[in-house]
Amino acid sequence: MNVLKGRSARAWAGFAGGAFALFAVAPFALSDFRLGLLAKYLCMAMVAVGICLAWGRGGLLTLGQGVFFGLGGYAMAMHLKITDAGPGNLPDFMQLYGTADELPWWWRPFENPVFAIAATVLLPMTVAALLGLFIFRRRVKGAYFAILSQALASAFAIWLVGQQATTGGTNGLTDIQGFFGYDLDDPVNQRMVYFVIAASLLALIALARQLIHSRYGELLVAVRDSEERVRFLGYDPANVKLVAYVVAAGMAGLAGALFVPAVGIISPALIGIVPSIEFVIGAAVGGRASLVGAVLGALAVAWAKTALSEEFPAGWTYFQGLLFIVALAFLPGGLASLTKLFRRRRAVAQKSPVIPVGEAA
Amino acid sequence: MSSGSPILRRRFLAGGAALAAVVVLSACGAKTDAAGTSSDKAAKIDISGDTVKVGLLNSLSGTMAISEVTVRNSLLLAIDEINASGGVLGKKIKPISEDGASDWPTFAEKAAKLIKEDEVAATFGCWTSASRKAVKPVFEKNRSLLFYPVQYEGLEQSPYIFYTGATTNQQIVPALDYLKSQGKKSLYLVGSDYVFPRTANKEITAYAKANGMTILGEDYAPLGSTEFSTIANKVKASKADAVFNTLNGDSNVAFFKEYKSAGLSAKTMPVVSVSIAEEEVKSIGSQYLAGQLTAWNYYQTTPGAANEKFVAAYKAKYGEDKPTSDPMEAAYTSVYLWAAMVEKAKSFDPEKVKAASDGITFDAPEGKVTVDGATQHISKTARIGKIGTDGLITEVWNSGKPVEPDPFLKGYSWAADLS
Numbered sequence: 027m028n029v030l031k032g033r034s035a036r037a038w039a040g041f042a043g044g045a046f047a048l049f050a051v052a053p054f055a056l057s058d059f060r061l062g063l064l065a066k067y068l069c070m071a072m073v074a075v076g077i078c079l080a081w082g083r084g085g086l087l088t089l090g091q092g093v094f095f096g097l098g099g100y101a102m103a104m105h106l107k108i109t110d111a112g113p114g115n116l117p118d119f120m121q122l123y124g125t126a127d128e129l130p131w132w133w134r135p136f137e138n139p140v141f142a143i144a145a146t147v148l149l150p151m152t153v154a155a156l157l158g159l160f161i162f163r164r165r166v167k168g169a170y171f172a173i174l175s176q177a178l179a180s181a182f183a184i185w186l187v188g189q190q191a192t193t194g195g196t197n198g199l200t201d202i203q204g205f206f207g208y209d210l211d212d213p214v215n216q217r218m219v220y221f222v223i224a225a226s227l228l229a230l231i232a233l234a235r236q237l238i239h240s241r242y243g244e245l246l247v248a249v250r251d252s253e254e255r256v257r258f259l260g261y262d263p264a265n266v267k268l269v270a271y272v273v274a275a276g277m278a279g280l281a282g283a284l285f286v287p288a289v290g291i292i293s294p295a296l297i298g299i300v301p302s303i304e305f306v307i308g309a310a311v312g313g314r315a316s317l318v319g320a321v322l323g324a325l326a327v328a329w330a331k332t333a334l335s336e337e338f339p340a341g342w343t344y345f346q347g348l349l350f351i352v353a354l355a356f357l358p359g360g361l362a363s364l365t366k367l368f369r370r371r372r373a374v375a376q377k378s379p380v381i382p383v384g385e386a387a
Numbered sequence: 388m389s390s391g392s393p394i395l396r397r398r399f400l401a402g403g404a405a406l407a408a409v410v411v412l413s414a415c416g417a418k419t420d421a422a423g424t425s426s427d428k429a430a431k432i433d434i435s436g437d438t439v440k441v442g443l444l445n446s447l448s449g450t451m452a453i454s455e456v457t458v459r460n461s462l463l464l465a466i467d468e469i470n471a472s473g474g475v476l477g478k479k480i481k482p483i484s485e486d487g488a489s490d491w492p493t494f495a496e497k498a499a500k501l502i503k504e505d506e507v508a509a510t511f512g513c514w515t516s517a518s519r520k521a522v523k524p525v526f527e528k529n530r531s532l533l534f535y536p537v538q539y540e541g542l543e544q545s546p547y548i549f550y551t552g553a554t555t556n557q558q559i560v561p562a563l564d565y566l567k568s569q570g571k572k573s574l575y576l577v578g579s580d581y582v583f584p585r586t587a588n589k590e591i592t593a594y595a596k597a598n599g600m601t602i603l604g605e606d607y608a609p610l611g612s613t614e615f616s617t618i619a620n621k622v623k624a625s626k627a628d629a630v631f632n633t634l635n636g637d638s639n640v641a642f643f644k645e646y647k648s649a650g651l652s653a654k655t656m657p658v659v660s661v662s663i664a665e666e667e668v669k670s671i672g673s674q675y676l677a678g679q680l681t682a683w684n685y686y687q688t689t690p691g692a693a694n695e696k697f698v699a700a701y702k703a704k705y706g707e708d709k710p711t712s713d714p715m716e717a718a719y720t721s722v723y724l725w726a727a728m729v730e731k732a733k734s735f736d737p738e739k740v741k742a743a744s745d746g747i748t749f750d751a752p753e754g755k756v757t758v759d760g761a762t763q764h765i766s767k768t769a770r771i772g773k774i775g776t777d778g779l780i781t782e783v784w785n786s787g788k789p790v791e792p793d794p795f796l797k798g799y800s801w802a803a804d805l806s
């Protein structure tokens with residue numbers, strides 16, 4: 027029991043430390059430009075929280091999170107583009123590439139801000155639920171699930187590119203000016219967007235932690251480790267997996283929606299196979315089974331991408347590749363396994379005869 | 388194993404709620420409808436010391452790297468030459484390279500970095516229309532200049548972009564005029580699936596309608612696709628007089644191989660390409676391309692002292708086997724044009740540079756070019772070329788004099804419905 031209390035206190039301290047860093051240190055230590063980049067990284071971390079749940083805890087290799095990120099992003103961007111254009115006008119790219127004189131029917135609902143905001147989370151969750159029902163009921167798993175996710179990401183990106191007149195094609199939706207009445211050009215508003223993103227990330231982490239440490243979380247790990255046994259015990263593994271998949275999709279959708287005001291662009295380049303893999307890499311480098319690991323991993327990978335490409339514009343991709351190989355070859359559990367390694371060392375040094383039960387889990 | 392004690396959990400949630408409250412209460416900035424916001428402030432330019440920084444924003448990794456690296460090379464060549472002859476306003480130009488990584492949001496991020504962190508005086512680069520569309524708001528919001536060196540689909544005129552590649556009426560329209568003069572009555576359109584081919588084909592269709600030509604088919608392949616047997620067979624079955632090709636990059640290799648194996652050739656059904664320059668001919672293989680047509684404003688073989696000097700300098704810096712191409716030439720020219728604008732304005736301030744831009748001329752490798760201050764495009768001579776077995780392109784027709792830019796095709800009645 028002491029161990030459990032210790033762990034909870036540590037989590038609380040870590041959470042408070044993270045909040046302090048995000049709200050009290052970063053806004054003062056970073057320039058407007060760097061704070062904007064941090065906002066972008068935090069969106070990546072939000073996707074990683076979902077991946078930690080679905081992949082790290084549930085064993086579902088979600089190689090198609092770009093789809094849900096994109097659904098959330100496009101839902102938000104469509105609303106913002108309509109508002110930017112003003113009443114009665116078409117968004118700029120439709121005037122350029124489109125042939126229609128009025129908004130396509132499937133754009134219309136996004137004129138309503140409440141619908142658009144709800145859609146950023148509910149749309150990805152609905153898609154994930156339908157897809158998940160189909161996949162998990164049929165007991166599709168492992169590599170087949172991963173391939174299916176990838177195919178979906180690829181298909182969605184190709185569809186978006188093909189519908190240039192209504193989706194902006196390869197360009198995506200760019201040049202987003204305002205965010206619910208606030209001018210995104212103003213650094214003060216950019217800062218506000220950053221705070222919204224930071225608070226959302228913390229909220230998602232808290233939510234995921236609650237889920238992981240609940241009865242459901244136990245069941246999810248059980249399904250990951252031995253699905254057949256769970257089934258014999260009378261649970262339906264399909265439902266257990268479905269919940270994790272749907273929650274992860276909702277988190278990716280929210281991340282996509284907040285990415286739009288932070289970066290000002292959403293395009294098929296953020297949705298296809300490569301970005302979907304990049305989301306997973308962040309979680310893998312940090313440690314997919316650990317919430318802190320996945321979040322810090324996603325932040326570190328996104329930051330390294332910027333830092334390396336600024337420092338070595340011509341050869342940074344080699345460094346990035348090397349970093350992944352080193353991280354995954356020597357730390358298969360990700361950076362999070364470093365702390366475990368140290369703890370074990372310390373335990374051995376103290377010549378403790380038995381490792382506490384809670385610690386071994 | 389259950390979760391932590393209920394008290395701790397409650398505190399955990401209370402913490403979250405407190406944070407949410409902080410967000411709600413945090414100060415808010417300007418509204419969208421408020422006139423005169425912070426965007427009135429132009430970007431700062433670092434002119435301390437004896438250098439002035441400029442940004443080079445090209446894809447050095449990813450699918451576009453093969454093309455964009457050559458553009459960066461010729462930008463660096465122009466900067467070296469200008470520095471060797473004393474720099475701009477007495478200051479040496481210091482290039483800052485950033486990698487757009489063939490990824491449009493990355494282009495936007497790097498553009499912001501160059502403007503805000505490096506405080507560059509101007510930025511040169513971008514290739515695809517998607518990357519230009521992604522950075523356009525960044526340059527406009529920060530009031531900083533971008534020089535864009537690649538031919539494009541027109542219908543754009545940003546106050547903070549100078550377009551030194553061809554717009555539609557300097558490349559595609561002359562190519563269509565040429566086909567018409569050769570008696571071609573029907574066309575088949577093949578392109579990569581992105582903005583430039585789709586918009587270009589809309590313009591080609593409008594031209595054809597007004598000029599008694601028929602479009603027998605229009606097909607798109609995803610960027611980077613190498614599967615062309617179906618398209619080649621459809622093209623063959625259509626019995627079109629000519630093919631208008633807006634494919635980009637690697638897809639051309641597969642397309643021309645299939646084209647040949649379908650039994651089609653430049654004699655039976657010529658292909659006019661608008662994205663194949665000397666560099667691409669080298670990678671596709673001239674045996675597949677010999678006799679086919681291209682439309683550009685510059686070829687390595689373009690006569691003139693300015694081009695001889697450019698080709699010799701490029702080969703001396705980067706190697707004898709390296710060809711020069713239209714986008715490279717437009718990039719090289721763009722640096723000289725910017726330098727001339729700055730000298731005329733006697734300032735690096737983008738607003739003053741813009742004001743000084745009208746009428747600036749430069750004896751470019753492609754011939755004399757003149758900046759049109761109103762559209763911020765330049766006048767360029769249109770040239771149709773034929774690809775030879777040696778991989779070089781020789782001119783078969785040119786417009787005789789530089790064509791004035793008309794990005795919105797206002798001078799063409801058939802284009803009235805396009806924008």
